[in-house]
Amino acid sequence: MDLDALAGCLASSACLVTQTTSGLIIGMLLFLVAVGLTLIFGVLKVVNFTHGAFYMFGAYFAMTSYQATGSFVLAIVCGAAGTAILGLIFERVFMSRVYGANVLMQLLVCYAFVLIFDDVVRLVWGPEFKSMGMPAAFQVMPLFIAGGVVPPYYLLLIGVALAAAIVLGVGLARTRLGKVIRAAADNPGMVSALGINTGALYGAVFALGCMLAGLAGALAAPVRSLTPGMGFSVLIESFIVTVIGGMGSISGALIGALLLGLIRSFGSQGFPLFTDGLMYLFMVIVLVARPTGLFGKEVA
Amino acid sequence: MLEIRGLSKSFGGVRATDNVTLDFADGSLTAVIGPNGAGKSTFFNLITGAFRPDSGKILLDGYDLAGSAPAEIVRHGIGRAFQVASVFPSLTVEETMLAAVGADQRRAGVLHRRFPLPEMRDRAEHAMELLGLAGKRNRVASTLSHGDQKLLDIALALVLDPKVLLLDEPTAGMGPEERWRMIDKVRELWDTQKITVVFIEHDMDIVFKIAPEIVVLCYGRILASGTPAAIRSNAAVIEAYLGTEHAGGSA
């Protein structure tokens, strides 16, 4: 515990800026992953315990694509599209079999695939830590804001994540597909009774959720190291975000992710060893006060 | 005696139960009728503690039960059977009765002896016989027919010797013949056990044949209460609910 360091940081505008930005990118990445998780839960009523693996695949696909083509844009697209396709296949072939079953069965199927996916990555890419490296376009001087260091890539990351959030929000509210998705979340029976192909819908939503996780992984690849099993901590954290924000709530995922990101970055100043613990403590406090999360709906 | 005083409950803007005041005399048999949405099940839910009333009193022999937890209300002597039979799917009929019969706290928490406790056998046996389920004692509850599950449901309501027995649509989901058998069973129980019975029912033939007392609920309010003859000739009831088929005539 190092409360002096924390106080010192809060007093210094340089540290404030650095940590806030750091917290923001952690938060925005987490948001992308968590919103995918919460979307899948909201519509399919299933907790996708493999979600972290798709984050991992997004990163690896992006890295491989960048190493092959040198195009950062293509890398991001590969990461997102690759995971969307993978997610679709996974959902249609395996997840759809356990929709009716109890949570333990779903957990088991997902856990089996986490084990399999991690080993597949280890087989294909090798177990060592890998890195994609910062794309040439961003190998520039960092910005100095109020004395704090802000790599321009961070700004891109935040921008892309925010854009994705807006597109998602508007898409769900305005487009026909969005309305169908929201309807399915509220009343699945009704939607199928209206003649909508629920199988295709579920596949699409699951693929969308996985794509968001993959996008997060692709965006994170330049600034994180890649390793099989990197999905696990992301899974736990996005889990916490979703539960704190409320399962099924997008705004909840945003608020929860930003809160968690800031807790992490400032928490690492004051509680370097207990940073994870802070998150869990926060989760416990929120859940005890509001079991359904900050913005969650009461499950019938 | 069960006395209800000014019982009210709203959900959102809707008054599901609106200032209901009613007496159920000891040993009486009353049918509660009314159109769908009249608040009959809500009324039962309030009395048994499933919902908390917004206002009003529920006096059982003078003791106010309003706001108490369901387990407490059951111990004070109000038993309830459900519209959709609510039983324990994996237990056999006999296990259900033996487990339920000892469900007051001392027995439910006993750790050092084996189930079933021998002193519970007589009471469980008696309950099974009362409902005609003794021959099916080893059937797992989930494999019972719908009618038998309803009987088991009633047995579960009877198990703590209630002073008042509330039956929520005992004949729901049954064909005409089965319905009469069920209601005969209810009447037989009432005759032999000498408890206060209140039941919700939709079949007017049954209601007018069986029930000495009838209460009509509409929009959460009591429209009328009294003997079958009185209800039959009540203009408001005829207009709101009965139509002319059951109106007037002799009891």
Add this chain to the structure above:
Amino acid sequence: MTELQAERATETLTTPRDDAASKGWRYLDVLIALAAFAVLASLPFLSSSKALLDFVIRCSAYGLFATSLNLLVGYTGLTSFGHGMFFGLGAYSFGLIMQRTGASIPLAFVATLAITAIVATVIGAICVRLKEIYFAFVTLAFQMLIYSTILSWPSFTGGDQGLRGGIPRPVFIGIDLSNHVQLYLFSCALLVLGLLAMRQIVQSPFGYTLRMIRDNAKRAAFIGIHVWRAKLAIFVMAALFAAIGGMVMALFVSGAYPEFAYWTISGEGIFINMLGGVTTFLGPMVGTVLLLILNDTVTRFTDYHGIVLGIVILFFALGLRKGLMDFVVDWAKQRREKGGSA
């Protein structure tokens, strides 16, 4: 007064006594337990393999843990994702008490159980109010909180290195746990006694109260059962047996490691239950043996045991769709029915 009420009045005059049938079952269970212990106890004399004894000791630790989890999952319908916290708590409490105080093993044992009971009561009181999936999440959150605390307190718990320096084993009533065979026998004894105790809980009237809560908690409340209290009671009891499993593990590895409190322990507990089956009492025990064999064999043959383990789990989850013992019991029942109607 109704007939039932009249009977109730006379009931207090008769002395409650277990009838012959109940006594019979109890004796049968004890007999099976004794036989099992006899078989296990003879192993060191039939085989000189230390690995075999080690395997059984690990089965004891995990078996106690997994069976205690089934008290919650299979018998009460409480799906806990954080049960491993008590396994870890048991290991660390026992290890710390032995290392830092001069306590005897029996005293440390009892003290660990006391600590576990207190922690479980506090955590349980918060968690059992919650519905299903939220109960699962919050138990997991508490477990990870405890895990983080263990990691971030190196001066007390050794941090990510765990408790090092071994666990002292003063001799008590002639038992010397630094002797491998005696440790083995001690673990087997704890396993058998623990299973017997859990068996008694499950077959007692309280056990049937739990089954009622599992099947239909709402109805259970409507026949007068205090559901919250029962859930809290079994939560604490299950925690105690998990802690005993943790203590066996601590003695086995002569220390305690953060992995004992990590969520994977809870995950393995759940898998063991699904593998072995939750509807029979010994299902978790079967699952424990299965998983440990699987883990040991697979790691010996391939580096990629994740894929193999994953496929096996899928076989049970998507193929059999039930645990092994559940499958066996159902198959036996079907054969009996087919034979009967032939």
